[in-house]
Amino acid sequence: xxxxxxxxxxxKHACPFFPPPLVGDIRTLQWDTDPSVLQLQADSxxxxxxxxxxxxxxxxVDFLPKEVVSYCKETQTPLTAHxxxxxxxxxxxxxxxxxxxxxxxxxxxxxxxxxxxLRELTEEERQQILxxxxxxxxxxCSIRVMERALAEDSNIFFDYGGxxxxxxxxxxxxxxSLSFSRLFYDEHWSKHRVITCLDWSLQYPELLVASYNNNxxxxxxPDGVALVWNIKFKxxxxxxxxxxxxxxxSVGFIVLWDNRSHRRxxxxxxxxxxxxxxxxxxxxxxxxxxxxxNLITVSTDxxxxxxSLDMLSQPQxxxxxxxxxxxxxxxxxxxxxxxxxxxxxxxxxEGTVYTASRHGSKAGICEMFEGHQGPVTGISCHSAVGTVxxxxxxxxxxxxxxxxxxxTKHNKPLYSFEDNADYVYDVMWSPVHPAIFAAVDGMxxxxxxxxxxxxxxxxxxxxxxxASALNRVRWSSGGKEVAVGDSEGRVWIYDTxxxxxxxxxxxxxxxxxxxxxxxxxSHQ
Amino acid sequence: MDEYQAEEETAFVxxxxxxxxxxxxxxxxxxxxxxxxxxxxxxxxxxxxCLSQLSKLxxxxxxxxxxxxxxxxxxxxxxxxxxxWDNSSxxxxxxxxxNKSMYCIVNVFxxxx
Numbered sequence: 096x097x098x099x100x101x102x103x104x105x106x107k108h109a110c111p112f113f114p115p116p117l118v119g120d121i122r123t124l125q126w127d128t129d130p131s132v133l134q135l136q137a138d139s140x141x142x143x144x145x146x147x148x149x150x151x152x153x154x155x156v157d158f159l160p161k162e163v164v165s166y167c168k169e170t171q172t173p174l175t176a177h178x179x180x181x182x183x184x185x186x187x188x189x190x191x192x193x194x195x196x197x198x199x200x201x202x203x204x205x206x207x208x209x210x211x212x213l214r215e216l217t218e219e220e221r222q223q224i225l226x227x228x229x230x231x232x233x234x235x236c237s238i239r240v241m242e243r244a245l246a247e248d249s250n251i252f253f254d255y256g257g258x259x260x261x262x263x264x265x266x267x268x269x270x271x272s273l274s275f276s277r278l279f280y281d282e283h284w285s286k287h288r289v290i291t292c293l294d295w296s297l298q299y300p301e302l303l304v305a306s307y308n309n310n311x312x313x314x315x316x317p318d319g320v321a322l323v324w325n326i327k328f329k330x331x332x333x334x335x336x337x338x339x340x341x342x343x344x345s346v347g348f349i350v351l352w353d354n355r356s357h358r359r360x361x362x363x364x365x366x367x368x369x370x371x372x373x374x375x376x377x378x379x380x381x382x383x384x385x386x387x388x389n390l391i392t393v394s395t396d397x398x399x400x401x402x403s404l405d406m407l408s409q410p411q412x413x414x415x416x417x418x419x420x421x422x423x424x425x426x427x428x429x430x431x432x433x434x435x436x437x438x439x440x441x442x443x444x445e446g447t448v449y450t451a452s453r454h455g456s457k458a459g460i461c462e463m464f465e466g467h468q469g470p471v472t473g474i475s476c477h478s479a480v481g482t483v484x485x486x487x488x489x490x491x492x493x494x495x496x497x498x499x500x501x502x503t504k505h506n507k508p509l510y511s512f513e514d515n516a517d518y519v520y521d522v523m524w525s526p527v528h529p530a531i532f533a534a535v536d537g538m539x540x541x542x543x544x545x546x547x548x549x550x551x552x553x554x555x556x557x558x559x560x561x562a563s564a565l566n567r568v569r570w571s572s573g574g575k576e577v578a579v580g581d582s583e584g585r586v587w588i589y590d591t592x593x594x595x596x597x598x599x600x601x602x603x604x605x606x607x608x609x610x611x612x613x614x615x616x617s618h619q
Numbered sequence: 620m621d622e623y624q625a626e627e628e629t630a631f632v633x634x635x636x637x638x639x640x641x642x643x644x645x646x647x648x649x650x651x652x653x654x655x656x657x658x659x660x661x662x663x664x665x666x667x668x669c670l671s672q673l674s675k676l677x678x679x680x681x682x683x684x685x686x687x688x689x690x691x692x693x694x695x696x697x698x699x700x701x702x703x704w705d706n707s708s709x710x711x712x713x714x715x716x717x718n719k720s721m722y723c724i725v726n727v728f729x730x731x732x
Contacts, residue, residue, distance in 0.1 A: 147705050147707070148703055148704055148705055149703070149705075149706050150701060150702070150703050151701055151702040151703070151704060151709075151711065152701070153700065153701040154699070154700050154701070154711060154713045154726070155697070155698065155699045155700075156696065156697070156699075156713065156715060156724050157695075158689070158695055158722060159695055160693060160694055161694075163693065315691070
């Protein structure tokens, strides 16, 4: 070791015989070795030392930029489509020019390449391929199929029509009951986020979209997240993940995400302008038919906007919802009766409910319904279609621990359901059964009320273990499942063992006599 | 046996160095928000603190300490580094620290004497 040090200093200096003592050095110096021997040893030791050196691993630090959202057109077509077209044209031109003189040479090269051994790709090339858009799109599609295949023990190529028939045969529902089916939770995206809205897809009834508020524990993650879950397959990860810069309070149309593009950020977005909404948009509804539809949104400052999905840069019409020409209504919930595109009901922060219409001589707020003692959290219009028209009935839930049943023809509630002991956060009629609705409250309770059975207590009730407050409840379009979102980012799916259609017809004739004429005895 | 002991005392211990870096960063910029006027003194104090703690370890190493403080403004950041050294005795340690308004990246390279 000592000799070693001596040699290093010798190599540095031109005169190797008496190297100066190194300042602050711990090791002692030896002087009795022949300089020439030292020189020889120096080289070999030095050489060995050099051979011991090698390259270390690369340490990298990577922080992703915040995606800046900016749009200057009303509709944004994907940029990559344009660019690739241009590139293709250019390539074609170049190919034609080169083809003449170089064709011979190219043939030779090709032959040579075929004879060459395939060389391994460098790290750079690998990364390039992995990040290319073709690979990304292929990968996105195939990982979904693979995940489903891995999670599923049944046939993943099963057919819709076949599945529905099977379910109906096995359904022994003789009333309403709640049984736990699934829990949707994503470690990365659902954690520490409150569920703000749920919606089932009309086109694919097994798809459910849930929107999430911001994650306060992770300030650099996007503020708003929407996940699309699939109840058909057993895989436990979301089908699609979408990000948004602001917390999402109602899903998913104020910002339009295009499933087909591979970006995870919104494709279109309404601008924040005085012409549209400047307050949080809590209610979003699509009304109309599949081909001719409008998006209606209402914000908490009482402004209602109607949008066309083709042009989100400005609303088609706006209206201030004002009752009796005084201050605007702070709307927290909105619902359209089935089949109606003009008249609707809204619930407000003050606890009052209003009917309103979009067009006509009485456009705007029509009537006021008083009854709740706290802000209205959820409002749902009767939706089951049958021989008798119940579309004038709607139910509301509120912070005052009650759910109330109303008719648009009377401005006092027809009935008040008072079985809850906490804020009732959401309520929704069953889309198929005329006497059933679901309600969720802040104690983690999911109630299923069947008005044919009992009006004092819910017919089926379940307190979801481990859940805190339940924020949203949504029936699937078939009425067989109920999706519940809680304040910790979890989506619970419950099967309701829904009754068959023919039962419904039998019940309808009995129902009106009990309710429509019951307003004199209505409870507050 | 002496050799082994000698090796432990003269090896680059990543955990130890990492701990020193984290303490220095916390002490220097702990609960502060990014301020351009003070960032200068923060980065120098981080580097000086790290270096003095490392030299107090008494190991026969040469140290190189770098510190990067970036404001969180939506920009992306990418750094990379690699070394040509003796992999058995030399080492490096990188610590990434962040709060709501800034990132701090400290790199320490230790080269055995």
